[in-house]
Amino acid sequence: MDVLKTIVNYVLNLGGPVFVPLIMFIIATIAGLKLKKSVLAALTLGVAFSGMTLVVNYMMDSISPAAKAMSKIFHLSLNAIDAGWTGVAAITWSYKSAFLFFPLLLAINFIMLTFKWTKTLNVDMWNVWNKIFTYVVVLYFTHNVFYGFIVAGIQIVLELKAGDMWQRHIEDLTGMPGVTVPHFVTLFAVILQPLNKLLDFIPVMNRPFDSAALQKKIGVFGDNTVMGAIIGVLLGFGAGYSVSKSLNLAIQAATAMTLFPMISKLFMQALSPIADAMSDFMKKHFNGREVFIGLDWPILAGRNELWVTVVILVPIMLIFAMILPGNTVLPFAGIINLSFVVAALLLTGANLLRMLVLGFITTPVFLYGATYFAPIITNLAKSTGTVKVHAGQQLSWSTFEGPDFRLFFAKAFTGEWWAIGLSILWLLGFIWLYIDQNKAKLPSQRYVLAGSGVTEATSSTASAPVSSASSDTNLDDLDNMDFSRTTKPSSDNTDSQDELDDLDGMNFSNISKDDKR
16 A cells, blocks of 8 residues: 555656656557657647646736735735645645545546546546545545545546547637546536526627637737736736836736747647547557547636636635625635636637626635635644644635535535435536537537627637646745645744735645646
């Protein structure tokens, strides 16, 4: 058991930019791609992951201080500190049974591929932490290890089926063949699906509203660089920045929005020859059977609709945190809501207007989810000895991933009838989503131009995905919490106050993962 734990920890410590290209090199070689091309594709993929991580962190570093300044303007002082996904992931990996979920994922994936229950081969091993966290949540409520493994297993199966479901949409949005995203965040589409269907009855929601369509309608103001600058300067003014500081934020946001599509081309350059070789291999040896390579969500990060949405939702989340009765979470580290936006991008086919409406409606779900699960995250941090949480404070995650799935299924295994009913309803919702998305038009064919019966193609290259292996936020300015160590609590913690200034100094940056959850 110790040997398995050592191997798993070694693999994880390699990080996404090393581990994923290594796996893809092996796959490409087995598929018959020439050695030179395999090496070049793998290295290019590693460069793409690293480059995307740099740009995402650059954008996060620019936006997070503005969010902090806005919180001060709104006079927010809440007792649950937002550690973000990076903090929760670091705590989760230090859980004593974490290493068991690595082989669990591989076993379930192998069985499903063998019996043709899925077409997705998930190589995104870092995000095993998500399954571990689900296990911990279920264990917290049920005190039953077996139930924890069952729910984590259900999550793995659903993620693989989601990978099958989203693949053709992802290829249409990004231009990348043969890859998909079997990620837990995409399952939030189960909640978004009925809301998105209601938007079908509003005429304006059925018009093209992606970045390419916007640029045609509003000219230069729809350009990636210009949009980034406008959003940056408005965010700066909203945070109370001076004119010069707001203009600097505008340039920083414009820089990130310009670089995202550029780096996304590296993903296409790396993955296209591997996908072609894999396709030829499957045709030759397995009667043409399709297999999709499951990667982390950042392969979608080149779609500028994603970033426009999450940045616009920043002040909306802060306002909700201030006015929602019973909310205890102060949004900060997790304020870039990746838990919502990836599912919204795929479900709406990159329709920016729909994404913003859905984000506004569902933001309270995440804040209340973070409030509800704060005691569990705090308890996990204390039990693993990873973080010292001061008396009167709690640790949480403002954009808590999958609050619906985790709450319903964890409570269902305690025997509560309402939760059993909601779990069944959720599964029926997933089946509806799966059927609907498999027959839905591709994003480039979905929306009708005003006054005509034709559709406008969504440019998949104009907003090509940028793959940031990690949506890691640099949280070096969060006070007195060090998530870079997962073996014992940080000894530097000083006095705790409920002020945002107290968050300065917390370091979540030294996590071996470059990829987001």
